[in-house]
Amino acid sequence: MTGPWTDWNHVLKVDPDKDLVGDETFEDVCRTGTDAIEIGGTLDITADKMQRVVDACAEYDVPLYQEPSNPGVVVDDEALDGYLIPTVFNAKDAFWITGAHKEWVRIENGMDWERTHTEAYIVLNPEASVAQLTDANCDLAVDDVASYAAVAERMFGQEIVYVEYSGTFGDTEKVQAAHDALDDCTLFYGGGIHDYDSAYEMGQHTDVVVVGDLLHDEGVDAVRETVEGARDAMKERAEA
């Protein structure tokens, strides 16, 4: 399965419910050197807030994807390269596995399947809003994580597997196990990446490093360092 993400090292996740730092602009956000921008968050997201970020980023040439947290916040906009649709594989509440998806397809006026892509989340930080919302079972061993990853790719045809530690730096052994379990599927990792070193370290275990809160807490210069860290790690891996 191919998609543009097979060439990415770094994704910047913009939370439409959070502010930028100081007088930074979305032009600055689009010029951090990241490979793509994913617009999404768990709490207090609305279609209006989503639309504002899409509009602010539309004129720059960085790939722009929406990652909706529920069917009601999807925006139909030509400026979007596509939709990355989460499914939380370790959710205890089935709404987040197929229920929301069924509702979305039911209420949409014709699906844009060409631009719709799948992201299999394995949520591992029990403190994160996404874990609490979806009632995720985060108590997973290394082999549980690897097995979820394989199931996502082989049995559910997911295009991306996303190991999610939102808010905290994750266990590299679990991330590596997910990576080893995958064949064509692209592995995203997100959580607690806050500088060059953390991006470089996790970049050795995943295909793509996702950076979120750093943008809203520290700003674009800090994000740029993580782009460098992820890129250096992956370049070294490719050369090894």
Ligand SMILES: CC(C)=CCC/C(C)=C/CC/C(C)=C/CC/C(C)=C/COP(=O)(O)OP(=O)(O)O
């Ligand atoms: C079918 C459609 C269109 C939507 C449903 C999509 C699903 C299953 C969403 C469940 C998982 C989810 C809420 C994903 C949103 C992306 C995400 C994990 C953002 C990070 O959120 P946090 O960092 O936990 O939240 P805050 O930063 O808002 O606290």
Ligand SMILES: O=P(O)(O)OC[C@@H](O)CO
């Ligand atoms: O905010 P952070 O901790 O960088 O996490 C990024 C992303 O995985 C959240 O969905």
Ligand SMILES: [Mg+2]
């Ligand atoms: Mg967050």
